[in-house]
Amino acid sequence: MDISDLYSKKVLQHFRHPKNVGEIKNPDGMATVGNPVCxxxxxxxxxxxxxxxxxxxxEAKFLTLGCGAAVATSSMITTMVKGKPLKDAEKxxxxxxxxxxxxxxxxxxxxxxxAADALKKAIENYHQKK
Amino acid sequence: xxxxxxxNAATTPVSPEIxxxxxxxxxxxxxxxxxxxxxxxxARKAIDEAREKIANFLGxxxxxxxxxxxxxxxxxxxxxxxxxxxxxxVSSIKCPHIITSSVEHKAVLETCKHLEKIGWAKVTxxxxxxxxxxxxxxxxxxIRPETVLVSIMYVNNEVGTIEPxxxxxxxxxxxxxxxxxxxxxxxYFHTDATQAIQYLDCNVDGLGIDLLSxxxxxxxxxxxxxxxxxxxxxxxxxxxxxxxxxYNLRAGTENVPYIVALGKAIELVEQNKVHSTKxxxxxxxxxxxxxxxxxxxxxxxxxxxxxxxxxxxxxxGAEGEAMLLLLSDKGIAASSGSAxxxxxxxxxxxxxxxxxxxxxxxxxxxxxxxxxxxxxEIDYVVKVLPEVIKKLRKMAPKF
Numbered sequence: 001m002d003i004s005d006l007y008s009k010k011v012l013q014h015f016r017h018p019k020n021v022g023e024i025k026n027p028d029g030m031a032t033v034g035n036p037v038c039x040x041x042x043x044x045x046x047x048x049x050x051x052x053x054x055x056x057x058x059e060a061k062f063l064t065l066g067c068g069a070a071v072a073t074s075s076m077i078t079t080m081v082k083g084k085p086l087k088d089a090e091k092x093x094x095x096x097x098x099x100x101x102x103x104x105x106x107x108x109x110x111x112x113x114x115a116a117d118a119l120k121k122a123i124e125n126y127h128q129k130k
Numbered sequence: 131x132x133x134x135x136x137x138n139a140a141t142t143p144v145s146p147e148i149x150x151x152x153x154x155x156x157x158x159x160x161x162x163x164x165x166x167x168x169x170x171x172x173a174r175k176a177i178d179e180a181r182e183k184i185a186n187f188l189g190x191x192x193x194x195x196x197x198x199x200x201x202x203x204x205x206x207x208x209x210x211x212x213x214x215x216x217x218x219x220v221s222s223i224k225c226p227h228i229i230t231s232s233v234e235h236k237a238v239l240e241t242c243k244h245l246e247k248i249g250w251a252k253v254t255x256x257x258x259x260x261x262x263x264x265x266x267x268x269x270x271x272x273i274r275p276e277t278v279l280v281s282i283m284y285v286n287n288e289v290g291t292i293e294p295x296x297x298x299x300x301x302x303x304x305x306x307x308x309x310x311x312x313x314x315x316x317x318y319f320h321t322d323a324t325q326a327i328q329y330l331d332c333n334v335d336g337l338g339i340d341l342l343s344x345x346x347x348x349x350x351x352x353x354x355x356x357x358x359x360x361x362x363x364x365x366x367x368x369x370x371x372x373x374x375x376x377y378n379l380r381a382g383t384e385n386v387p388y389i390v391a392l393g394k395a396i397e398l399v400e401q402n403k404v405h406s407t408k409x410x411x412x413x414x415x416x417x418x419x420x421x422x423x424x425x426x427x428x429x430x431x432x433x434x435x436x437x438x439x440x441x442x443x444x445x446x447g448a449e450g451e452a453m454l455l456l457l458s459d460k461g462i463a464a465s466s467g468s469a470x471x472x473x474x475x476x477x478x479x480x481x482x483x484x485x486x487x488x489x490x491x492x493x494x495x496x497x498x499x500x501x502x503x504x505x506x507e508i509d510y511v512v513k514v515l516p517e518v519i520k521k522l523r524k525m526a527p528k529f
Contacts, residue, residue: 015455021525032527038469039477039492040449043527065492065526067451067470107475 007068008102014072019079022061029126033118035110040066042074044118048086048126055086062118069108073097073115081119090123092116134507137463138348139287139325139440139498144391145350151394152352155387163384164373173386180393187396188342188359189333196358196376197389201324202237204343204358207380208320209241209281211366212341213251216278219365220315226278228253231264231293232483234283235322239479242281252276261432262291262484266301273305273317280319284326288467288480288496289431290440292330295321299338318364324348328399329407329438340364346388350501351395355388402501410438410499413508417441417497420512424519430481430494439500442467444486445493448522453495456518462511467494 007015024030024045032043042064049058060078064071077097081089094112098104104112135143144152155176161169163177178192185192198204209228216226228245230238232255245251254272258264264282273280280302284295299319306316320341323332327344334342341364345356360366360379372381418429418441426446445453450468457464465471467478468491477491486494497511 012455015452016459018525038475039488040470041527063525063527065447065522066449067468068455070449070470071452071525107473110475 006105007072007108008104010100010102011069011072011104014075014101015068018071018075020061020075020082021063023063024059024061027122028129029122029124031118031121031125033114033121035066035070035114038067038110040064040070040111040114042066042070042114042118044074044078044115044122046081046119046122046126057081057084057086057089066111066114067108069104069111070114072101073104073112074118076101077115077119086123089119092119131461132507132510134462134510136497136499136503136507136511137465138500138503139290139496140465141347141353142350142500143502144352145395145398145501147398148351148391148394152387152391155390159386161386163386164375173384176386176390177384180389183393184357184396187332187400189335190359191362193377194360194362196360196379197384197392198356198358198380199354199385200347200356201235201322201343201345202356204345204356205235205237205320205322206241207358207366207369208341208343208360209238209245209279210369211379212279212318212320212364213245214367214369215365216315217250218367223276223278223315225249225276226251227274227276228279228281229256229269229272229277230254230281231256231258231283233258233262233264233286233288233291233480234281235287235324238281238283238322258483260485261435262286262289262480263432263435264293266294266297269298270301270305275314277317278315280317281321282319283322283324284330284332285323285437285440286431286480287325287440288478289442289484290325290437290498291431292326292435292437293321295337295339303338325437325440327396328403329410334359334361346392346395349395349399351391352388355385355392357392406501407438410501410503413499413503413505414438414441416505417499417508417511420508421515423512424516427519430484430486440496440498442494442496444481444490445495445519447526448493448519450492450494452522453493453518456521457514460514460518462514465496465498467496468492 027045028048029046047059062074064074094116098112161173163173242253318340340361342359347353430442450466451470469477481491
């Protein structure tokens with residue numbers, strides 16, 4: 001049944017068949033972010049690798065308790081960062097996540113903020129641990 | 131794919147008999163009821179018949195029934211119309227006072243907030259207990275000399291709790307006896323009966339109410355029609371100005387086919403009430419029994435004072451909108467009070483007032499049955515829901 005007026009096809013795809021669901025045992029960086037606006041919670045795990053002296057995100061996984069957009073943005077952001085140099089991953093904005101999903105309804109933009117925030121904090125967590 | 135609609139408290143389809151009753155009034159019998167010619171009088175007759183059906187159903191007089199576009203409009207007219215009238219008629223009341231509950235539909239709450247904002251009324255929003263029921267003692271204590279209106283919904287649309295309308299009606303009647311003796315303006319009593327009409331006794335004298343609002347689209351009539359019962363003598367100032375339709379209380383050329391639909395809907399409610407209530411209660415019991423087998427799920431509301439068609443659950447570890455989307459993919463329609471499903475990103479004010487934490491409201495799930503719900507459908511939902519919840523719980527962070 002087509003409910004593409006609420007969410008774009010891409011959002012629904014990532015919600016129905018999310019990528020990178022799960023935990024990383026012994027992650028290099030991790031963050032749990034709660035969205036005070038709506039109560040959604042996202043836990044992001046990253047594993048860092050090194051290639052040609054550059055740090056990059058080798059693995060990214062997530063666990064999310066939240067609405068369609070929350071799951072979709074978690075799935076999308078972990079997809080976007082995998083294989084990316086750390087310094088590029090750090091620059092990913094919530095806008096980029098929303099765009100990659102073909103847009104989000106205005107009332108759901110805060111979900112992309114949650115995802116971008118979780119990534120930032122997970123990377124910070126990695127830097128702190130170093 | 132099977133399509134199972136369990137969101138009847140949100141709206142219902144127009145039933146075939148009602149559609150058939152409406153049709154002539156779109157095509158052949160299309161007159162403006164205010165005209166004296168044949169076409170106009172034909173329309174007028176249809177309106178009168180519908181009005182009489184509704185009046186009989188409520189135990190009221192035809193001239194006490196006003197047609198509106200929906201329950202929200204009826205509620206606006208009742209509250210704003212009464213307050214405006216008191217402001218001009220009763221000089222002793224500087225600022226009319228309204229008592230309502232914190233679990234009312236937004237139509238009541240926002241109307242009250244608006245009256246407060248423009249300085250036309252002061253409003254007391256009464257708390258409710260964990261079942262969502264308002265305490266009669268709180269109403270009694272809240273009444274002041276300037277109180278003009280008590281507005282309590284008959285059945286809560288989000289959780290299905292039945293409020294003690296009859297007892298409140300009796301209380302207000304007693305209070306008014308002494309108020310009249312003390313030369314105080316009487317307290318009027320409004321109830322939003324939208325979710326009650328189909329299943330509960332709505333006799334206005336038996337309940338002791340002065341104003342009653344309901345809409346058609348919860349009863350298999352189309353969206354865009356409602357009614358307001360106004361007891362004779364209750365002072366209301368018209369809020370929609372223009373021609374003198376609806377006893378000068380609601381201007382606008384009458385929507386004859388929709389009025390006919392509402393009359394027919396009420397006729398069918400009356401015919402089917404007993405049978406329908408029994409069937410739906412049985413089906414709901416089956417649903418509840420099946421759903422409560424899932425761990426981490428609890429039922430919301432009073433165990434007995436519940437309307438037959440609504441069952442709301444709190445599900446741990448899964449969010450409301452996500453559940454609705456996955457259920458929709460399986461062909462099932464339901465509803466939720468989670469913040470993500472609300473237009474304002476706030477959890478249900480009803481669940482909050484009942485003491486549920488935001489994290490609990492986050493996982494709320496409402497099923498509301500209807501006349502077309504079957505046992506097969508309930509069995510399917512009971513089979514599918516555990517898979518949906520399992521999938522979402524697997525994705526959620528553990529604490």
